[in-house]
Amino acid sequence: MKFTKLLAVLLAIAMFAAACGGDSEGDGDNASSDATDTTASSAAEIDIDAILAADLDNCATAPSGDPIKVGMVMDFSEAAGFVDIPGSKLVPYVAELANCAGGIDGRPVEVNVRESGDDPALATQELIDWGAQFFIGPPFADATLPMQQTGAGEYAIFAAASTEPTLADAANNTFLVTFDDNGQSTAAAEYALAQGLTRAIVFTEGDGVPYSGVNPDAFKAAFTAGGGEIISEQTYVWFVDTDFSSQVNEIAGVADGSEVFFSAGAAFQITALRAQMEGQGLNDITYMGTDAMDATGVVADPGGEGMIHTPHTVIGAGSANAQLLADFTEASGSAIDAPSFMPLYVDSFFLGIQGILDCGCNDPAGIADAVKEIEGFEGTSGTITYAGTNGIPPKAVPIVQVQSGVNVLLESNG
Numbered sequence: 001m002k003f004t005k006l007l008a009v010l011l012a013i014a015m016f017a018a019a020c021g022g023d024s025e026g027d028g029d030n031a032s033s034d035a036t037d038t039t040a041s042s043a044a045e046i047d048i049d050a051i052l053a054a055d056l057d058n059c060a061t062a063p064s065g066d067p068i069k070v071g072m073v074m075d076f077s078e079a080a081g082f083v084d085i086p087g088s089k090l091v092p093y094v095a096e097l098a099n100c101a102g103g104i105d106g107r108p109v110e111v112n113v114r115e116s117g118d119d120p121a122l123a124t125q126e127l128i129d130w131g132a133q134f135f136i137g138p139p140f141a142d143a144t145l146p147m148q149q150t151g152a153g154e155y156a157i158f159a160a161a162s163t164e165p166t167l168a169d170a171a172n173n174t175f176l177v178t179f180d181d182n183g184q185s186t187a188a189a190e191y192a193l194a195q196g197l198t199r200a201i202v203f204t205e206g207d208g209v210p211y212s213g214v215n216p217d218a219f220k221a222a223f224t225a226g227g228g229e230i231i232s233e234q235t236y237v238w239f240v241d242t243d244f245s246s247q248v249n250e251i252a253g254v255a256d257g258s259e260v261f262f263s264a265g266a267a268f269q270i271t272a273l274r275a276q277m278e279g280q281g282l283n284d285i286t287y288m289g290t291d292a293m294d295a296t297g298v299v300a301d302p303g304g305e306g307m308i309h310t311p312h313t314v315i316g317a318g319s320a321n322a323q324l325l326a327d328f329t330e331a332s333g334s335a336i337d338a339p340s341f342m343p344l345y346v347d348s349f350f351l352g353i354q355g356i357l358d359c360g361c362n363d364p365a366g367i368a369d370a371v372k373e374i375e376g377f378e379g380t381s382g383t384i385t386y387a388g389t390n391g392i393p394p395k396a397v398p399i400v401q402v403q404s405g406v407n408v409l410l411e412s413n414g
Contacts, residue, residue: 244276
C-alpha cells in the first residue's frame with residue numbers, strides 16, 4: 001500500500017477513535033484534534049541526526065516508495081553564487097545521506113538543481129514539469145518572485161540564504177529560513193550601544209535599497225532610538241567600490257576614532273575601507289557588518305581581524321554541522337564555501353519534507369499549507385517556527401568577532 005493511502009487510513013482511524021472517546025475528555029472536537037496531531041507527529045518524525053550520520057559505505061536497505069522531489073532554483077551569479085553554488089552541492093549530498101539511511105518513511109528523496117540565470121521562471125517551470133513538490137530558492141527577489149508567479153503561489157519556496165524582509169510572504173508560500181535584515185541590523189545597533197559606542201559612521205547604497213540600504217536603515221533606526229548619533233552617512237556601490245578616498249576625507253573631518261562603523265558591505269570592501277581610514281589616522285574605529293561579511297570570507301582576510309558581524313550560525317569544532325561539512329569535503333574532494341550559510345540550505349530541505357510528512361500528501365499546495373503551521377522545528381541552524389508569522393522565523397542573531405581568523409561568539413541577541 002502506498003504511503004499516502006496508508007497514512008490516510010491511520011489518520012482516519014485515529015480521528016474516529018478520538019471522536020468516540022470525546023465525551024470523557026469533555027470536548028469531542030479538541031480530543032479529535034489532539035489525537036490527529038499525535039498520530040501525525042509520530043508519522044512525521046525526521047531523525048536529522050541519524051541522516052547526517054549515515055555511512056555511505058554501509059547503507060540501509062534502499063527506499064522504494066514514491067520519491068520526494070525537491071527542486072532547487074539557484075542563482076550562480078556574482079551577487080549570490082558565493083552561497084547558492086555551495087548550497088546547490090550540499091543539499092544533493094544530504095539527500096544521498098537520507099537515502100542511505102533508508103529514506104524518509106521508506107521514500108527516496110530526489111534533488112534537481114536548475115540555475116536561475118536570466119530566466120528563473122523557465123527554470124521553475126522545468127522543475128514543476130519534473131514533479132518538484134517544493135522549492136529551495138535564491139536569496140534575492142529578482143529571481144524568487146518569478147518563481148512565485150510561475151508556481152501561482154502554490155509551492156512552498158524556501159529562500160535559503162535570504163534575509164530580505166519583503167521576500168517573506170506566507171500568503172504566497174515564500175519563507176525565509178533565518179532572521180531578516182531588520183533583525184540582524186537592529187541586533188548590531190543594540191550591541192554597539194551596549195558597548196558604549198554612541199557615535200556611528202554608516203555606509204549605504206540608499207534608503208530602501210534591498211539589503212545594502214535596508215540593513216543600514218534598520219541600524220540607523222535602532223541606533224538613534226537608543227540614543228546614538230550618526231555622525232557621517234556615506235553612499236557607495238555594493239560589491240563594486242573599493243576606493244573610498246573621497247568618503248574617508250570627509251569622515252576624517254568629523255570622526256575622533258571612538259565611532260562604530262556599520263554597513264552591509266562585502267568583506268573585501270570593508271577591509272579596503274579600513275586600510276584607507278587607518279591611513280588617515282583613524283585607528284580605533286569599531287567595524288561592524290552583516291552576514292555578507294561572513295559569506296565573503298572576512299575570517300580569511302588579515303584585514304578583517306577584530307571586525308564584528310552577524311553570521312547565521314557559529315559552527316563549532318566537533319559539532320554536527322562541522323562533521324557534515326567535513327564529510328562532504330572527504331566525499332567530494334573539495335571544501336564547502338560560505339560554511340555558516342550551509343545549515344540554512346540543509347534546513348530548507350528538511351522543512352519541505354516536514355511539510356510533506358505533516359500533511360500526509362504530495363500536493364504542493366497542501367505541503368505549503370502544512371509548512372505555514374510548522375512550530376518548534378529543531379533544524380541544523382536552530383529552532384524554526386512559521387506558525388503565526390508571515391514567513392520569517394523568530395531566530396536569535398549571533399554577534400561574533402573575528403579573532404585570529406576565527407569567528408568567536410560575543411553574544412546571541414534575541
